[in-house]
Amino acid sequence: AQTVTQSQPEMSVQEAETVTLSCTYDTSESDYYLFWYKQPPSRQMILVIRQEAYKQQNATENRFSVNFQKAAKSFSLKISDSQLGDAAMYFCAYRSWPNKLIFGTGTLLAVQP
Amino acid sequence: GAVVSQHPSWVICKSGTSVKIECRSLDFQATTMFWYRQFPKQSLMLMATSNEGSKATYEQGVEKDKFLINHASLTLSTLTVTSAHPEDSSFYICSATDPGLAGELTADTQYFGPGTRLTVL
Numbered sequence: 617a618q619t620v621t622q623s624q625p626e627m628s629v630q631e632a633e634t635v636t637l638s639c640t641y642d643t644s645e646s647d648y649y650l651f652w653y654k655q656p657p658s659r660q661m662i663l664v665i666r667q668e669a670y671k672q673q674n675a676t677e678n679r680f681s682v683n684f685q686k687a688a689k690s691f692s693l694k695i696s697d698s699q700l701g702d703a704a705m706y707f708c709a710y711r712s713w714p715n716k717l718i719f720g721t722g723t724l725l726a727v728q729p
Numbered sequence: 730g731a732v733v734s735q736h737p738s739w740v741i742c743k744s745g746t747s748v749k750i751e752c753r754s755l756d757f758q759a760t761t762m763f764w765y766r767q768f769p770k771q772s773l774m775l776m777a778t779s780n781e782g783s784k785a786t787y788e789q790g791v792e793k794d795k796f797l798i799n800h801a802s803l804t805l806s807t808l809t810v811t812s813a814h815p816e817d818s819s820f821y822i823c824s825a826t827d828p829g830l831a832g833e834l835t836a837d838t839q840y841f842g843p844g845t846r847l848t849v850l
Contacts, residue, residue, distance in 0.1 A: 661841035
C-alpha cells in the first residue's frame with residue numbers, strides 16, 4: 617500500500633524568505649500523481665501544485681515549486697518570497713488508483729512578519 | 730473554475746437524529762465525488778468514493794449503514810449521518826473530479842468543498 621510521510625509537523629519562515637517542506641512517499645507504481653494542498657484556518661483545501669510522475673520537469677506555480685526526485689520518492693515544496701497569507705497547514709498527497717488521494721500528516725507553516 | 734460547495738457549513742444536532750450534508754460541483758460535472766472526515770489537527774481520512782449513478786465504495790472501517798451516500802446527479806452528492814452520536818462529531822469534507830476538465834489542473838485533480846462542521850450533542 618502507498619504511504620505518504622511528512623516529517624516536519626511544524627515549520628516557521630520569515631516573511632519574504634524561502635522555505636522548503638518535505639514529503640516522501642512509498643509506492644510500487646510507476647505512473648502516479650503527487651499534489652500539495654494548503655489548508656488555511658478556514659479549513660478550505662486549496663490545491664497548490666501538482667506533479668505527474670512521468671514528467672521529469674519540476675512543476676512550478678508562481679512562488680511555489682517542487683523538487684520531485686522519483687528515484688528517491690521525494691516530493692518537496694518550496695515557497696519563495698513567503699507571504700503572511702501562506703500561513704496554513706500543508707498536506708502532501710499521492711494519487712493512487714482509481715483516483716484516491718492518500719494524504720500525509722501535514723506540516724503547519726507559520727509566517728513571521 | 731472547478732468550484733465545489735457544501736451545505737450546511739456547520740450543523741448542530743441532537744444525538745439519535747440524522748443529518749444530511751450536500752456537496753455540489755458548481756461549474757463542472759463531477760463524475761466522481763469523495764467524502765472525507767477530518768479530526769482536529771489531523772489529516773483527511775477518506776470515508777467513501779461515489780460515482781454518479783452507482784453505489785458508493787466505502788473504505789474499510791466505515792459503516793455504510795451509518796454514513797449513507799447518494800450521488801444521483803453529476804453535480805450533487807449527499808452524505809447522511811444516520812442516528813448521529815457525539816463520536817460522529819467531526820469536520821466532513823467532500824471533493825469532486827471530472828475527467829472532462831481541461832487545462833493545467835486537469836481531470837486527475839480533486840477539488841474540495843469548504844467542509845461541514847458537525848456537532849452532535
